[in-house]
Amino acid sequence: MSTTIDGVFALPARDAAAAERRMMLAYLIWGFSALMIGAAIGPLQALNYGGINAYPYLQPVLQSYYQGLTIHGVLNGYVFTFFITSGLLVYLSARELGLSPNMGLWRLCFAMMAVGTLMLLYAMFDNSSSVLWTFYPPLKGSAFFYLGMTLVVFGSMLPLPIVLDLRARWKAQRPGELTPLVTYMSAATMLMWLLAGVGAGTELVVQLDPWALGLTDTVDPMIGRTLFWWTGHPIVYFWLMPAYVSWYALLPKQAGGKLVSDPMARLTFALLLVFSLPVGSHHQYDDPGISPVWKGILAALTLSVALPSLITAFTLGLSLEYAGRLRGGRGWIGWFTALPWRNASVAAQVLAMITFIFGGAGGIVNGSWQLDNIVHNTVWIPGHFHITVGTATAMTFMGIAFWMVPHLTGRRLFSPGLALASVWLWFVGMSVFALGMHWSGLHGVPRRAWVSYLPHSVYARVYGSAHLPLTLVAVGGVILWLATIAFYVVFVGSLFGKRQATPVAIPFAQSFGGRETYAIGDGGAVGIVADQHLSPMARVLEHLGLLTLLTAVATLAAYIPIFWPFVTHMTAAHGWRVW
Amino acid sequence: MSDVTVPPPGFEAAFHRAAERHERIWVFIAIVLLTALLAGTLFLAVFDYGVIAKTVGYSRHPEEAASGFADAALVATGPNAYAVHMLAHLWAWTPSPLHVPQGAAITFIVTSADVLHGFEVQGTTINMTAIPGITGSVTYTFANAGTYNIICNEFCGIEHQGMIGRIIVDPRHAA
Numbered sequence: 001m002s003t004t005i006d007g008v009f010a011l012p013a014r015d016a017a018a019a020e021r022r023m024m025l026a027y028l029i030w031g032f033s034a035l036m037i038g039a040a041i042g043p044l045q046a047l048n049y050g051g052i053n054a055y056p057y058l059q060p061v062l063q064s065y066y067q068g069l070t071i072h073g074v075l076n077g078y079v080f081t082f083f084i085t086s087g088l089l090v091y092l093s094a095r096e097l098g099l100s101p102n103m104g105l106w107r108l109c110f111a112m113m114a115v116g117t118l119m120l121l122y123a124m125f126d127n128s129s130s131v132l133w134t135f136y137p138p139l140k141g142s143a144f145f146y147l148g149m150t151l152v153v154f155g156s157m158l159p160l161p162i163v164l165d166l167r168a169r170w171k172a173q174r175p176g177e178l179t180p181l182v183t184y185m186s187a188a189t190m191l192m193w194l195l196a197g198v199g200a201g202t203e204l205v206v207q208l209d210p211w212a213l214g215l216t217d218t219v220d221p222m223i224g225r226t227l228f229w230w231t232g233h234p235i236v237y238f239w240l241m242p243a244y245v246s247w248y249a250l251l252p253k254q255a256g257g258k259l260v261s262d263p264m265a266r267l268t269f270a271l272l273l274v275f276s277l278p279v280g281s282h283h284q285y286d287d288p289g290i291s292p293v294w295k296g297i298l299a300a301l302t303l304s305v306a307l308p309s310l311i312t313a314f315t316l317g318l319s320l321e322y323a324g325r326l327r328g329g330r331g332w333i334g335w336f337t338a339l340p341w342r343n344a345s346v347a348a349q350v351l352a353m354i355t356f357i358f359g360g361a362g363g364i365v366n367g368s369w370q371l372d373n374i375v376h377n378t379v380w381i382p383g384h385f386h387i388t389v390g391t392a393t394a395m396t397f398m399g400i401a402f403w404m405v406p407h408l409t410g411r412r413l414f415s416p417g418l419a420l421a422s423v424w425l426w427f428v429g430m431s432v433f434a435l436g437m438h439w440s441g442l443h444g445v446p447r448r449a450w451v452s453y454l455p456h457s458v459y460a461r462v463y464g465s466a467h468l469p470l471t472l473v474a475v476g477g478v479i480l481w482l483a484t485i486a487f488y489v490v491f492v493g494s495l496f497g498k499r500q501a502t503p504v505a506i507p508f509a510q511s512f513g514g515r516e517t518y519a520i521g522d523g524g525a526v527g528i529v530a531d532q533h534l535s536p537m538a539r540v541l542e543h544l545g546l547l548t549l550l551t552a553v554a555t556l557a558a559y560i561p562i563f564w565p566f567v568t569h570m571t572a573a574h575g576w577r578v579w
Numbered sequence: 580m581s582d583v584t585v586p587p588p589g590f591e592a593a594f595h596r597a598a599e600r601h602e603r604i605w606v607f608i609a610i611v612l613l614t615a616l617l618a619g620t621l622f623l624a625v626f627d628y629g630v631i632a633k634t635v636g637y638s639r640h641p642e643e644a645a646s647g648f649a650d651a652a653l654v655a656t657g658p659n660a661y662a663v664h665m666l667a668h669l670w671a672w673t674p675s676p677l678h679v680p681q682g683a684a685i686t687f688i689v690t691s692a693d694v695l696h697g698f699e700v701q702g703t704t705i706n707m708t709a710i711p712g713i714t715g716s717v718t719y720t721f722a723n724a725g726t727y728n729i730i731c732n733e734f735c736g737i738e739h740q741g742m743i744g745r746i747i748v749d750p751r752h753a754a
C-alpha cells in the first residue's frame with residue numbers, strides 16, 4: 001500500500017489504489033450523467049405548473065408530461081443516488097481503513113445497476129412505461145421497466161457485503177477497537193438499506209416481474225403499494241445518510257475544524273437504522289384498509305425519526321462553529337460568516353444543510369397525521385422532497401464532486417468561480433421553487449398533474465387562486481436550469497482539465513478525542529475512536545448486528561398487522577396501460 | 580481545502596465542556612417538542628375523526644365493488660346526515676356534480692373501478708386514496724355553501740389532470 005497519513009496517493013504513479021479510483025470515477029460519472037438527463041427535464045415540469053405546456057414542442061423525444069416525469073423521477077431518485085452512494089460508501093470506507101475493497105463485488109454492483117439503468121431508459125423513452133417512479137400497479141409498464149428496476153435495487157445492496165468485509169478485516173488487525181466512523185456510518189446505512197429493500201424487492205420479484213412477463217394475469221394493488229412504501233420511506237434515509245457521512249466525517253475538516261462529537265454521529269446513524277424502517281406506511285395515512293390505531297402508532301414512530309436529525313443539526317452546527325471560531329469568527333454569527341465560503345464544496349454543503357432545516361420541518365408536518373390530510377399528494381410533497389433529496393443530498397453530492405473529481409483524476413477543478421455560482425444558483429432556484437410548491441400545495445394543487453394541458457379556463461378556475469405561487473415554481477425551475485448548466489460545465493470541464501502537481505487528499509476530519517487516521521499501514525499507534533471510557537454509548541452501538549436484528553423484529557411487528565387484512569382479502573386487478 | 584488552524588491552548592477542552600452541557604439541553608428540548616407534536620396530532624386526529632380514512636370493505640374484483648356504486652345519489656342516513664357512493668374511474672368522478680346540503684355530515688364511500696385515484700376535495704381536509712378492491716369512507720361537514728372541486732391527486736394515466744369533479748353545497752335556507 002502506498003497510503004500516507006491522509007490517504008493521499010502519489011499521482012499519477014500507478015499505485016495499488018488506481019483501480020479503486022477508476023471504479024469510483026465510473027460511479028461518479030454514471031451517477032451524474034443520470035442527474036444530467038433528469039435535471040434537464042425537471043424545469044419542464046416546473047413550467048407546467050406555471051401554466052406553460054412545452055411538451056408539444058418535444059414530441060419525438062417526449063410524448064407527455066407523464067413520460068418526462070417518469071424519466072426525471074427514476075433517473076434522479078434511483079439511478080443518480082444509487083450510483084453515487086454505492087461508489088462513495090465503499091471508496092471512503094476503504095480509504096479510511098487503508099484496505100482494498102472486494103473489487104469483484106464492487107464491479108458486479110456497477111454492472112447490475114448499469115444494465116438495469118439501460119433497460120429502464122429503453123422502457124421509459126419508448127413511452128411503454130410512463131408509470132412514474134412509484135410504478136403503482138395496476139398501471140402496467142413493460143417488462144424491461146420492472147426487470148431493470150429489479151437489477152438496480154438488488155445491485156444497490158452489494159456495497160453491504162463489501163463494507164462489512166472491510167470492517168471485519170480491519171477489526172481482525174485492530175482487536176478491541178471501535179469501527180472508525182466513516183465505515184461505521186457506511187455499514188449502518190447499508191444494513192438499513194438491506195432491510196428496506198425487502199419491500200420493493202418482494203414487490204418486484206413476487207408481483208410485478210411475473211405479471212409483466214405474462215406469467216400471472218392479475219395483481220393486488222394494495223399489497224404492491226404497501227410493499228413499495230416499506231422501501232419508499234427508508235429510501236429517503238438511503239438518500240440522506242450518505243450526505244450525513246460527508247457532513248459528519250469530511251465537512252468539518254474542509255471548513256477548517258473538527259467533528260465535535262464522534263459518539264453522537266454514531267447514535268444518529270443507529271437511530272436512523274432503527275426508526276426509518278417500521279414507518280413506511282405513514283405514506284398511506286390517507287389509504288383505507290389500514291386501521292386508524294396503526295396509523296397513530298406510525299405517527300409516533302415517524303416523529304421519533306426526527307430526533308436523529310435534530311441531534312445532527314446540533315452536532316454539525318457546533319462543528320461548523322468550532323471551525324468558524326478557529327478561523328477568527330466572533331460573536332453570534334461571526335463564526336458563520338467566517339467559514340470558507342469561497343470554497344464551492346463547503347458552500348454547497350453548508351447551503352444544503354440550511355435548506356435541510358426547512359426540509360426537515362416540512363417533513364414533520366407530513367409526518368403529523370392530521371396535517372398530512374391537507375398536504376397529501378399536493379405539490380407540497382414534491383416541494384418537500386426537492387429541498388431534502390433534491391438539495392440536501394444532490395447539492396452535497398455536487399460538493400463532494402468538486403474535491404473528488406480532482407482527487408480521482410489528478411486534474412484541476414475547472415473554474416472554481418463557476419462551481420460556486422452553480423451551487424448558489426441551485427440554492428436560490430430550489431428555494432424559490434420549493435416556496436412556490438409548498439404554498440401551491442396549500443391551495444390544493446395536486447402533484448404530478450399535467451395542469452398546463454387543461455383548457456385555460458379550467459386551469460384558471462381550479463388553480464387561479466394559486467397563481468402567484470405557481471409562477472414562483474416556474475421561475476425556480478428556470479433558475480435551476482442555469483444551475484444545472486453551470487454545474488455540468490464544471491463537472492465535465494474538470495474531467496478533461498489541466499493536470500495538477502499536488503494530489504488532492506480525502507478530507508477526513510478528526511473528531512474531538514479521535515485520532516488523525518485509522519488506516520492500516522500508516523505505522524501509527526493503536527488507539528480507539530472515541531475514548532472508550534468516556535463513551536460507553538459508542539461501545540454499545542458497535543453491535544450493528546444486534547441493532548439490525550432489533551430493527552428487523554420491529555419492522556415485522558409493524559407490518560404483520562398492516563398486511564394481515566390484505567393477504568386475507570386479496571384483490572385480483574388487471575393491468576392498465578392508459579398513458 | 581483549508582487546513583486546521585492550531586487552536587489556542589485550552590480552547591478545545593473549554594469548547595467541549597460547554598458543548599456537552601448545551602447538547603443535553605438541546606436533546607431534551609427536541610424530545611419534549613416531538614412529544615408535544617405527537618400529542619397534538621393524535622388529539623386532533625381523534626377530535627376530527629370523520630376525515631380519517633376508514634375501511635368499509637374489500638372485494639376480490641374491483642368491478643364487483645364498483646357495481647354496488649350504481650345508485651350515484653345522496654341518501655339520508657339520519658338526522659342531518661347523508662351518505663353517497665362516489666366512484667373513481669378513468670377519468671371521472673361519479674356522481675358529479677353532486678349537490679349536498681350545507682352543515683350536514685356527509686359520508687363519502689369511495690372506491691376505484693380501475694387504477695389508483697386520489698379523492699381530494701379542494702379547500703377541505705378530505706383526502707383519501709381510491710384503491711381498486713378496497714372501499715373506504717370519510718365524513719365531512721361543509722360549513723360554507725359554494726362549489727368545491729374534487730381533484731384526483733393520484734396519477735391515473737394520460738387524462739389524470741382532467742379528472743376534476745364538482746360538489747355543490749346548497750345554502751341551508753334553500754334546502
